[in-house]
Amino acid sequence: MAKGQRRQAILNAALDVFTAKTLTSATMEDIRAKSGASTGSIYHHFASKEHIIVALFEQGYGDLHRRMRAAFMGAPAAASGLHALVDSYLGWFHEHELLGRFMLQTASTDYVASAAPAVARDAAELERQLLEWLQPFIASGEIVALPLAMYVPLIIGPCREIMRRWQVGTVTLAEARPLLAQAVWRSLAAGQAHAP
Amino acid sequence: MAKGQRRQAILNAALDVFTAKTLTSATMEDIRAKSGASTGSIYHHFASKEHIIVALFEQGYGDLHRRMRAAFMGAPAAASGLHALVDSYLGWFHEHELLGRFMLQTASTDYVASAAPAVARDAAELERQLLEWLQPFIASGEIVALPLAMYVPLIIGPCREIMRRWQVGTVTLAEARPLLAQAVWRSLAAGQAHAP
DNA sequence: GACAAAAATAGAATAAAATTCTAGAATAAC
DNA sequence: GTTATTCTAGAATTTTATTCTATTTTTGTC
Numbered sequence: 001m002a003k004g005q006r007r008q009a010i011l012n013a014a015l016d017v018f019t020a021k022t023l024t025s026a027t028m029e030d031i032r033a034k035s036g037a038s039t040g041s042i043y044h045h046f047a048s049k050e051h052i053i054v055a056l057f058e059q060g061y062g063d064l065h066r067r068m069r070a071a072f073m074g075a076p077a078a079a080s081g082l083h084a085l086v087d088s089y090l091g092w093f094h095e096h097e098l099l100g101r102f103m104l105q106t107a108s109t110d111y112v113a114s115a116a117p118a119v120a121r122d123a124a125e126l127e128r129q130l131l132e133w134l135q136p137f138i139a140s141g142e143i144v145a146l147p148l149a150m151y152v153p154l155i156i157g158p159c160r161e162i163m164r165r166w167q168v169g170t171v172t173l174a175e176a177r178p179l180l181a182q183a184v185w186r187s188l189a190a191g192q193a194h195a196p
Numbered sequence: 197m198a199k200g201q202r203r204q205a206i207l208n209a210a211l212d213v214f215t216a217k218t219l220t221s222a223t224m225e226d227i228r229a230k231s232g233a234s235t236g237s238i239y240h241h242f243a244s245k246e247h248i249i250v251a252l253f254e255q256g257y258g259d260l261h262r263r264m265r266a267a268f269m270g271a272p273a274a275a276s277g278l279h280a281l282v283d284s285y286l287g288w289f290h291e292h293e294l295l296g297r298f299m300l301q302t303a304s305t306d307y308v309a310s311a312a313p314a315v316a317r318d319a320a321e322l323e324r325q326l327l328e329w330l331q332p333f334i335a336s337g338e339i340v341a342l343p344l345a346m347y348v349p350l351i352i353g354p355c356r357e358i359m360r361r362w363q364v365g366t367v368t369l370a371e372a373r374p375l376l377a378q379a380v381w382r383s384l385a386a387g388q389a390h391a392p
Numbered sequence: 393g394a395c396a397a398a399a400a401t402a403g404a405a406t407a408a409a410a411t412t413c414t415a416g417a418a419t420a421a422c
Numbered sequence: 423g424t425t426a427t428t429c430t431a432g433a434a435t436t437t438t439a440t441t442c443t444a445t446t447t448t449t450g451t452c
Contacts, residue, residue: 006429022311024220024246028410038431043411045429050220115218146375149367153357154379161349161356171345179342183350187383199448202400224439234402239440241400393452400447405440412435419428 007045010035011059014052019101023053053106054116060099061119064092065126072130078137079185082155085130086181089159093166094173101167104160127152144190154187203241206231207255210248215297219249249302250312256295257315260288261322268326274333275381278351281326282377285355289362290369297363300356323348340386350383 013035017026028049032039046052071088075081093100134151137143146154162180165171209231213222224245228235242248267284271277289296330347333339342350358376361367 022246027408029408039411040413040432041430047411049410050218144379146379147367147371149361150358150372150375150379153361153367154354154376157353157355157357158350158383159353161353162346165345165349171343171349175343176346179346180350183340183342183346183383186385187354187379189382223437225437234400235440236403236442237401243440245439396449396451398447398449400445402445403443405442407441408437408439410435410437413433415431415433417428417430419426421426422424 006037006041010037010042010045011055015056015098015102019098023106056102057116057119060103065122067092069126069129072133078142082185083181086159086184090163090173090177093163104164141190143188155184158184202233202237206233206238206241207251211252211294211298215294219302246311252298253312253315256299261318263288265322265325268329274338278381279377282355282380286359286369286373289359300360337386339384351380354380
């Protein structure tokens with residue numbers, strides 16, 4: 001078995017098992033059986049069940065963040081950049097159904113923050129870059145001025161909930177995708193109608 | 197010990213333990229020690245560790261949903277109803293810090309859906325009522341027409357993410373509360389500027 | 393207020409699962 | 423080719439959830 005093959009086989013098996021059953025009810029024995037690895041081999045690659053979970057998160061978020069970053073960085077206009085960002089998020093989860101299900105269903109960002117500091121750092125860096133990219137549009141008044149910590153929730157919050165629903169089949173991307181980007185844009189675009 | 201006292205003591209202890217450690221690393225022994233109940237007593241009230249978790253969810257979501265329902269139902273105007281809805285969500289989590297942390301951090305809606313069907317049903321009913329309430333405003337063109345499954349994500353998504361951040365201290369409610377309601381309103385209000 | 397029935401508690405016993413350990417096989421480094 | 427390192431195996435151990443049996447407390451009834 002080639003270099004790193006076994007490790008990935010274990011991760012793949014774990015992902016299957018974790019999405020089929022719940023995190024707690026999935027046993028190491030399940031993972032062992034599905035991956036074909038021995039107990040010793042599993043514990044050679046991962047210190048514990050939790051470490052397997054963390055490794056999956058790192059893999060998933062690493063890839064997702066990379067894609068999101070690429071989406072807005074370099075975009076010249078606010079609207080197109082945000083549109084691309086929303087699209088990248090939806091697109092990633094669309095293309096990584098199992099891992100995405102695991103990421104959205106299993107644990108929250110805060111759980112990850114303590115268990116997977118690398119992911120937390122990467123997320124913080126991504127947010128910093130996004131805010132930096134937004135800055136000129138806020139300054140010019142094209143995007144509403146808000147406490148900085150609010151932008152990501154306003155952009156990602158709706159995306160996340162939509163993808164949750166997509167995962168359980170109550171929403172289709174074909175219809176949601178363009179409308180979602182527009183809705184996010186409206187929530188951030190300045191110079192429009194005010195509400196009470 | 198009075199009627200139902202022990203059950204609640206167990207739930208309280210479990211909540212403490214679950215928020216202090218992770219769901220898996222929190223043991224029945226931890227709960228036993230903190231609650232002062234015996235093993236037998238715990239298993240008399242709850243069939244398993246998972247049942248304790250579900251009971252906490254039912255308690256939390258039952259109360260939250262009740263409050264959200266009260267917020268918009270009967271509101272005469274779209275803007276004020278949505279404002280009240282957002283406020284009720286933020287307010288509830290503000291007032292139930294521990295339970296709220298548990299609910300947002302621990303498990304997702306979908307996990308709950310399979311484990312706690314009562315919660316899922318209640319959530320579905322709440323959504324139905326919200327959409328029914330929204331209907332006239334959509335018909336009149338005051339609120340944008342979207343696939344029905346998109347409204348809740350657009351409203352609750354940002355709220356959820358904001359509260360997550362509030363829980364870890366990166367956002368204060370004093371500043372976020374009014375701005376969030378406005379942003380949600382903008383994302384739903386029709387007849388405004390279009391984006392590419 | 394005595395008494396049966398039901399609910400609640402206790403803690404020991406068991407079962408299930410995670411993790412550790414010791415030894416052996418494969419691979420890489422030199 | 424040989425030595426060191428990584429990897430694999432599977433049995434042994436430890437930890438944790440759950441079950442079981444017996445005892446106590448409460449509740450409803452006369």
